[in-house]
Amino acid sequence: MNATDTPLPRFADVLAAAARIAAHACLTPVATSRSLNEISGAHLHFKCEQLQRVGAFKFRGACNAVLALDAGKARRGVVTHSSGNHGAALALAARIRGIACHVVVPDGAVRSKLEAIEASGATVHRCAANLVAREAACANVQNETGATLVHPYTTLEVIAGQGTAALELLTAHPDLDALVVPVGGGGLASGTVLAMQALAPRCQLYLAEPTGADDAARSFARGVLDHDVVPDTICDGLRAGMGAINFDILRNGNTRVLTVDDAQTIAAMRLLWSRGKQLVEPSSATVLAAVLANPALFEGQKVGLILSGGNVDLDALPRLFGLAG
């Protein structure tokens, strides 16, 4: 995958995505919490994508990609590989359009996410938990069915669709000083850049990244994409390596990476649950963890934070929170 061969998406693509998905996606609320404001010393505005359909922002990009297909392509269906939220999102988007959907799921995916994929009627193909096996299984489905690949974060329509979350947040709060989003493959982050450049060029974008999957931090430090990181984090939504096209978009933005370790993320997740009453998954909590770990950066600022999703495996809670049974 070489980004230089692909035209980069623009703000107009985010606007087109917003129009395309409007009838199907939720305009999610922006939550505040006095108690979390006190703890952080900042004015926090949480974009609640855990309340998006399938419980994650991923529905925006998947829905945009499916609805953008011409009739001929749509007839042959769509395929993707995903450890969870993107797969569930694509399955639902395909069901809405009435087309076939194939999802390649690596072993070890979170059960609640796998169930969501199956509940939407997609065909699940299991494979080993590595990128080579994922891509081979995807290619296999493409060859057999003619389905269009909707990549979790490098497909242009996916990036543009993810940008609609920041579009909504910045339309409601155009005066944010900073915006913090989680970064894994970079679909949400790069879509966010497109919206920010148009609507809030002075707003600082921070990418919250687990230290156990810090390829974005390394890539920004080196100036070239680092693909040598072997992810080790509880944030199951943020284990993917950043895409080349996503990196290209992010380098053009006013972007800084803040890494947080899993203990910081779990502490932030506890605060989001107990104080914010927001039921979010670990990946979402990285954004609050990043703010709490860097008080000097955010003191007194009006900060937007995108809570990316809320698909938590309830049976895994004791392990997540380190609780006794």
Added chain:
Amino acid sequence: MNATDTPLPRFADVLAAAARIAAHACLTPVATSRSLNEISGAHLHFKCEQLQRVGAFKFRGACNAVLALDAGKARRGVVTHSSGNHGAALALAARIRGIACHVVVPDGAVRSKLEAIEASGATVHRCAANLVAREAACANVQNETGATLVHPYTTLEVIAGQGTAALELLTAHPDLDALVVPVGGGGLASGTVLAMQALAPRCQLYLAEPTGADDAARSFARGVLDHDVVPDTICDGLRAGMGAINFDILRNGNTRVLTVDDAQTIAAMRLLWSRGKQLVEPSSATVLAAVLANPALFEGQKVGLILSGGNVDLDALPRLFGLAG
């Protein structure tokens, strides 16, 4: 406490409460969930009082009672007994007005709720976990300080304040076929009746009650208040026996009690968390449990449900959900 000596609160008191607390309480959102609609076969509208200040509807009544005090009484402070949310709510309301607050807390109260009381600067008085000990400790504080008792559910201003949750819900959705609220002492339930009689007289009120604390069901069946129930339920917010004034108000309303056992409540709580992404405490989940246990009553109806609070002890989750550590 004899209800017949007390004038019953009216809808005008609910409107007065709404005006009094407007600057301090949240106008909480009403959430919907396609997935919970599908599961229930009804159109569910959840009033999210877990997003109220102190994480429970109790702030409405406590705030109204504190703000309604004349200057002379206010100077001597307020006192109450509470296993949790009402105590935290009164403590915050007193802090807002700048007056003293004493909370008598029975042994065995949920830790997160106790912490909220202390965080608001109230004086905590521990006592044994029975009504006699609670009332004795309260009387003691009253004698020593001259503080005004703000009872968790029988004080008129508390009842009127709790009615503002239904006032908001019915203002936004005047066409509800049914409204389901949890019942413990009956403060929320009786306040809800006042709002419904004025705004939606054809709406059916259902009280969701744990089978392990079913004094309301017994009282309605017998036509007189039953105080012989020894509560045994995980719903720590619903263990109180119904007040006489609350019973009087509810008997005048179009009211029916639906009992649910703790297993049904926990199953409903899991659904509210996993599908609705609403972080609610067990008492709140009784309302969904009551709908799911009585599909014929609610099929195809537009149903309001008041989620009463979200103060869950995260450390108790494995036990609540029956999970292994």
